[in-house]
Amino acid sequence: xxxxxxxxxxxxxxxxxxxxxxxxxxxxxxxxxxxxxxxxxxxxxxxxxxxxxxxxxxxxxxxxxxxxxxxxxxxxxxxxxxxxxxxxxxxxxxxxxxxxxxxxxxxxxxxxxxxxxxxxxxxxxxxxxxxxxxxxxxxxxxxxxxxxxxxxxxxxxxxxxxxxxxxxxxxxxxxxxxxxxxxxxxxxxxxxxxxxxxxxxxxxxxxxxxxxxxxxxxxxxxxxxxxxxxxxxxxxxxxxxxxxxxxxxxxxxxxxxxxxxxxxxxxxxxxxxxxxxxxxxxxxxxxxxxxxxxxxxxxxxxxxxxxxxxxxxxxxxxxxxxxxxxxxxxxxxxxxxxxxxxxxxxxxxxxxxxxxxxxxxxxxxxxxxxxxxxxxxxxxxxxxxxxxxxxxxxxxxxxxxxxxxxxxxxxxxxxxxxxxxxxxxxxxxxxxxxxxxxxxxxxxxxxxxxxxxxxxxxxxxxxxxxxxxxxxxxxxxxxxxxxxxxxxxxxxxxxxxxxxxxxxxxxxxxxxxxxxxxxxxxxxxxxxxxxxxxxxxxxxxxxxxxxxxxxxxxxxxxxxxxxxxxxxxxxxxxxxxxxxxxxxxxxxxxxxxxxxxxxxxxxxxxxxxxxxxxxxxxxxxxxxxxxxxxxxxxxxxxxxxxxxxxxxxxxxxxxxxxxxxxxxxxxxxxxxxxxxxxxxxxxxxxxxxxxxxxxxxxxxxxxxxxxxxxxxxxxxxxxxxxxxxxxxxxxxxxxxxxxxxxxxxxxxxxxxxxxxxxxxxxxxxxxxxxxxxxxxxxxxxxxxxxxxxxxxxx
Numbered sequence: 171x172x173x174x175x176x177x178x179x180x181x182x183x184x185x186x187x188x189x190x191x192x193x194x195x196x197x198x199x200x201x202x203x204x205x206x207x208x209x210x211x212x213x214x215x216x217x218x219x220x221x222x223x224x225x226x227x228x229x230x231x232x233x234x235x236x237x238x239x240x241x242x243x244x245x246x247x248x249x250x251x252x253x254x255x256x257x258x259x260x261x262x263x264x265x266x267x268x269x270x271x272x273x274x275x276x277x278x279x280x281x282x283x284x285x286x287x288x289x290x291x292x293x294x295x296x297x298x299x300x301x302x303x304x305x306x307x308x309x310x311x312x313x314x315x316x317x318x319x320x321x322x323x324x325x326x327x328x329x330x331x332x333x334x335x336x337x338x339x340x341x342x343x344x345x346x347x348x349x350x351x352x353x354x355x356x357x358x359x360x361x362x363x364x365x366x367x368x369x370x371x372x373x374x375x376x377x378x379x380x381x382x383x384x385x386x387x388x389x390x391x392x393x394x395x396x397x398x399x400x401x402x403x404x405x406x407x408x409x410x411x412x413x414x415x416x417x418x419x420x421x422x423x424x425x426x427x428x429x430x431x432x433x434x435x436x437x438x439x440x441x442x443x444x445x446x447x448x449x450x451x452x453x454x455x456x457x458x459x460x461x462x463x464x465x466x467x468x469x470x471x472x473x474x475x476x477x478x479x480x481x482x483x484x485x486x487x488x489x490x491x492x493x494x495x496x497x498x499x500x501x502x503x504x505x506x507x508x509x510x511x512x513x514x515x516x517x518x519x520x521x522x523x524x525x526x527x528x529x530x531x532x533x534x535x536x537x538x539x540x541x542x543x544x545x546x547x548x549x550x551x552x553x554x555x556x557x558x559x560x561x562x563x564x565x566x567x568x569x570x571x572x573x574x575x576x577x578x579x580x581x582x583x584x585x586x587x588x589x590x591x592x593x594x595x596x597x598x599x600x601x602x603x604x605x606x607x608x609x610x611x612x613x614x615x616x617x618x619x620x621x622x623x624x625x626x627x628x629x630x631x632x633x634x635x636x637x638x639x640x641x642x643x644x645x646x647x648x649x650x651x652x653x654x655x656x657x658x659x660x661x662x663x664x665x666x667x668x669x670x671x672x673x674x675x676x677x678x679x680x681x682x683x684x685x686x687x688x689x690x691x692x693x694x695x696x697x698x699x700x701x702x703x704x705x706x707x708x709x710x711x712x713x714x715x716x717x718x719x720x721x722x723x724x725x726x727x728x729x730x731x732x733x734x735x736x737x738x739x740x741x742x743x744x745x746x747x748x749x750x751x752x753x754x755x756x757x758x759x760x761x762x763x764x765x766x767x768x769x770x771x772x773x774x775x776x777x778x779x780x781x782x783x784x785x786x787x788x789x790x791x792x793x794x795x796x797x798x799x800x801x802x803x804x805x806x807x808x809x810x811x812x813x814x815x816x817x818x819x820x821x822x823x824x825x826x827x828x829x830x831x832x833x834x835x836x837x838x839x840x841x842x843x844x845x846x847x848x849x850x851x852x853x854x855x856x857x858x859x860x861x862x863x864x865x866x867x868x869x870x871x872x873x874x875x876x877x878x879x880x881x882x883x884x885x886x887x888x889x890x891x892x893x894x895x896x897x898x899x900x901x902x903x904x905x906x907x908x909x910x911x912x913x914x915x916x917x918x919x920x921x922x923x924x925x926x927x928x929x930x931x932x933x934x935x936x937x938x939x940x941x942x943x944x945x946x947x948x949x950x951x952x953x954x955x956x957x958x959x960x961x962x963x964x
Contacts, residue, residue: 183479185469186462188486191290192836194241196226198789199839201491202238203290205311207461208468209522209545211440211498212316212429213238214309215295217249218280221341226836231283231299232276233334234309234318236427237374239524240494241843243790244367244575249339251361251376252276254332255320255423257302260388260412261397266330268388268395271408276337281305292469292490293461305329310458313498314428315444317457321422328385329417331425333378335361336391336409345371347409351400354383357411358434366566367645369573370618374429377437381424381451386414424454431523431569432513436501443502468493471541475878481899483834485856485876488849492534493542495845496549499523499569507570509560520545522552525567526845528576529803531584534850536861536869539591540925543884546593553585554597557604562619574620574644577651577732578658582609583864586665589672590867590922602673609666609682624648624655627713632691634659636710636718636730651732652718653692653710654804657742660689664745664956665865671955686956689743693753697736699725699796702766706753707736728793737767737796738805744863747814747951749958757815764812768798770820773827777902781827782840789841798824800831801841806851810862810870813918816946819904819939822873825855826902829875857881857892858905858933859920867922868952871945873903873935887926894933907934907944918945919952 194201200222204215217235218228222242233252256279258265267273281299289296299305303324310317322329335347342363349359358377365372388395389402389411396402402409415423426445430436445452452460469489474482500506500521508514514521522545539546557563563585566575585601588594594601612626613619620643624634627649636652648655667682694709694717710718710730717723718730725736743750754760764770769784785798798805809828812820831840832852843849854860858874874894881890897903908915909932910924920931940946 184466185486186292186465188482189292189469189490190483190487190834191292191295191490192226193484193487193834194491194836194839194843195224196836197840198842199837200241200243200842201839202240204234204238204295205293205309205316205461206494207293207311207313207464208493209313209496209498210311210494211314212236212311212427214311214316214318214427216283216297217252217339219340221245221339222247223249223339229282230280231297232280233332234307235338236316236376236429239845240491241839241845241848242366242526243842243844245339245341246364246366246368247339247342249342250335250344250363250374251427251429252334252337253318253378253425254279254281254334255299255302255305255307255322256281256330256332257322257324257326257328258330260330260395266395266412268390268397271390271392271394274332274390274395274408274410276334279332292465294458308454310454310461312444312457312461312464314440314502315426316428317424317426317445317452317454319422319424319454322417327416327418329415329423331413331415331423332410333357333413334410335359336404336407338363344406346403346405348403349389349401349409349411351387351411351413355380357413358437360434365571366568366573367575369568369644370571372431372569372571374431375434375437376427376429377441378425378427379441379445379451380413381453382415382420384413385416388412426451426457430501431499431507432501432505436503436505440502471882473880474876476897477876477899480834481875484832484838485853487834488832488852491843491849492537492846492853495524495526496522497524509556509570509572511570512559514555514559519551520548521555522549523567523569524845525553525564526847527565527580527584528578529844529847531580531587531864532803532806532847533854533861534846535584536587537850537853539588539593540883541881543591543593543886546588546591550585550588550593550597550601553581554600554604560619561617562613562621563604563608565620572619574642575646577646577648577655579608579622579662580658581605582662583665586669586865587861587867589669598673602669602675605666605669606678609663618643620644620647622648622659624652624659628656628659628688631715632685632688633711635713637713646732651730653708653730653736654732654734654739654742656692657689657708657739660686661742661745661864663688664954668865668955683956686745687749687958689746690749690753695753697723697725702796704754704763704766706755708740709736726794726796733792733802734799734804735793735795738799741805741808741811744807744811744814745866745954745956746958747811747954751815752958761812761815761817761820764808764815764820767796767808768824770823773823777823777827778830781830786831786840800828803844803847807860807862810860810872813870813872813945814862814951816948816951818872818918818945819941822904823902825872829855829899858894863952863954866952866954868919869921869925870919871905871908873897873905874933875899883926888929890925890928891930892933893930894935896935897933901937903935903937904939905933905944906936906940908932916944916947917950917952
């Protein structure tokens, strides 16, 4: 803070410096602290003992890997091509004993590190290794090439760079690898690994080019080390190379790296395209300057007005995390490896991969469509390419394989929302045919894709049967979680019916709208929570239609729901709030049930502390719970169910309480960030708009956290200002009125067209709940074309 007379003036801080990449690196947030570009193909970050890569309290670093996902909950997620700088002697009987293969095991040669002086910003990472005489490590990254700088302290005359291609993250299995020393300043090769959660094998090619020649080299594998060797290949075991540098005149070694999922030429071309200029290999500082400029451009899509330093850091870091995925998968020359394992070309567009759709269809997809429309268009084109080349739409696509992780039908609302955002322009028919086939059919048995594996019973009986023995094409199958899969299918059917209507597919639209009511097929009117007194919950059915679990089954039971219970999943019928509230005994009863679900009286009394006390359990403790789970996606929209039930002031209380769970420390994300899904939730919550009904194109309005935010919506739409004078992250605030471009706006929602056309949305805020005010009339609520017809209001 700079004092000018009696006035304090906040010094300007550029947006990349407001990012703290350590947020989420503790308590299984599973983010990584290292360097990446927006949607980057390559990332440089430390690996240690944690199965997802690295945790903030790790004592030792095994290396700096070059491939990571942010916030995922599965174990096989990169870290391969791991580089560690060391000093010491290499040879028979020496510190790195070439006669003993275990000398080259990264669990043995890992270095202790310190958080003193450690830096994690957008596009830049720095840490210090306290072993090996002390070594400063810096990393930065562009889209397809990255750079590292290793500065050796002490007086050692030589330093070594260990390039480990046989080991990766703790549980990321390397199936085979090869490494080749090229000339006196480069290393290249390939690594074959398993994909996400035990999925298929895939290959990553790499090239590392150093800024000066090395003076010695060698390789190792499961038989030990070989001095002077420049080539090594191994299967299921140790493999790598060491390169020795003279430190007499220059104690820093710089390296530029690149990856490719296509082939070795792809890695070489990517390094040339981004790691070189007309004078040769770019320096670390040049790469860092380019990375910083790229992130500034990305983060400045959102201009923040107000908020304290902590608030701004949390927001900027959420923005950063939401813009890391999906990953660029096409090389600099446009080539990419498709789901048919053949090579294809993305001419004039970017092919993306790594789609965690079950997580991201709820908020992150809509966020990117809002502020990065060109990326959204390329995402849509990538998904259609996957269907064209792989034979089916993906569910959880990793590299160029479908993993079949998670359940339901997330691709349908995901693509329908992209259609509403204009990202499917001139590709509507292609998308419709792919989505229709996915909704009405199943992939052939020989296909790797599972599709809607529950369609066998869903199309015939209106529900996905619960059967834990159902054969799976991966770790999950929809019948393993029949009740939640039924709810997900019904929500997807509602979204697809609206797409069908717009395309004139009236017969299919009618069928899909009817199927969107299938959430009722698993609603057990007699199922009761004895402790809280609520009756009527979703419940799994087995193949013959009978209820699963008999008299011992309760709404808190585990069976039939994926990562949740009936309590969390009962709200996943937001496309039919009318019918859902009726099933719960009417609007007042539904609101009372929400109050119990959120521990609403406790939130009112202590919004800053009650959420953590009442809601947060272990990151993966999904079952036997009845409260809101802020760690997971299934009930992310639940705070806005209050708004859909004409009590928007209660949404404000819950959202403000939930925001207190996002902090600027390493434990600032309470569970997996899931490729930006939870971060996108926070971004929308802070702006005052939320896409609570996927596929509808509707954004529900609530109290913003910042006095002013300006969004850059792209060249076609210009800028949108969201203004809420007096807004803060402290006390709970309520919306008492809304104006769009100066005109009163009574509905509690806006759609894509209104957002794109508007230049300003002004929120009037109050500290008193407007129980009979804005958003409380039936006419103010959005109407779903999939709502039950027996009543017009909840």
